[in-house]
């Protein structure tokens with residue numbers, strides 16, 4: 001599989017991407033988000049709903065939903081044909097650039113989703129709790145967290 005990194009662009013979601021993101025949801029999850037919820041997340045989070053594109057094709061997306069207490073990574077997915085080529089890593093790094101203040105990034109992941117758990121561990125997330133029966137089919141969720149430091153604060157503390 002070709003490494004797409006050089007041609008990959010990561011940009012804010014636009015309304016015209018909704019059908020592609022919806023399709024990626026269907027391909028990636030047993031309990032995909034409905035269309036209306038994706039549209040609502042896009043409306044609420046214009047800076048932190050990002051898509052990864054290769055030659056105009058949406059191959060991945062990631063969403064952080066703003067919250068007063070923490071950043072909630074509500075979804076990240078990559079088209080099966082383009083996995084293990086750094087697309088999700090690119091999305092996560094691009095999201096970091098859009099976070100405006102220091103704080104925790106939190107997420108839930110299915111206990112059986114070893115690929116995603118490995119991905120998050122590689123990127124510095126730590127397992128925190130198990131939430132029994134979190135998913136509709138009864139599977140447990142693992143919650144994971146990473147401390148995000150505001151880039152301006154980090155730079156100042158280095159002076």
Ligand SMILES: CC(C)(COP(=O)(O)OP(=O)(O)OC[C@H]1O[C@@H](n2cnc3c(N)ncnc32)[C@H](O)[C@@H]1OP(=O)(O)O)[C@@H](O)C(=O)NCCC(=O)NCCS
Pocket residue numbers: 028029075076077078079082083084085086087088089090107108109110113114115116118119120122
């Ligand atoms: C999890 C997911 C987003 C990772 O996307 P990706 O673009 O393939 O990830 P990357 O290529 O950036 O991977 C970075 C690292 O994560 C880890 N990783 C990713 N997929 C992995 C897998 N299937 N098995 C083991 N480790 C994996 C590896 O350490 C990898 O580095 P390496 O390829 O150099 O070994 C992707 O598998 C996916 O879309 N899964 C379905 C949707 C999903 O489960 N999302 C998470 C919901 S909580």
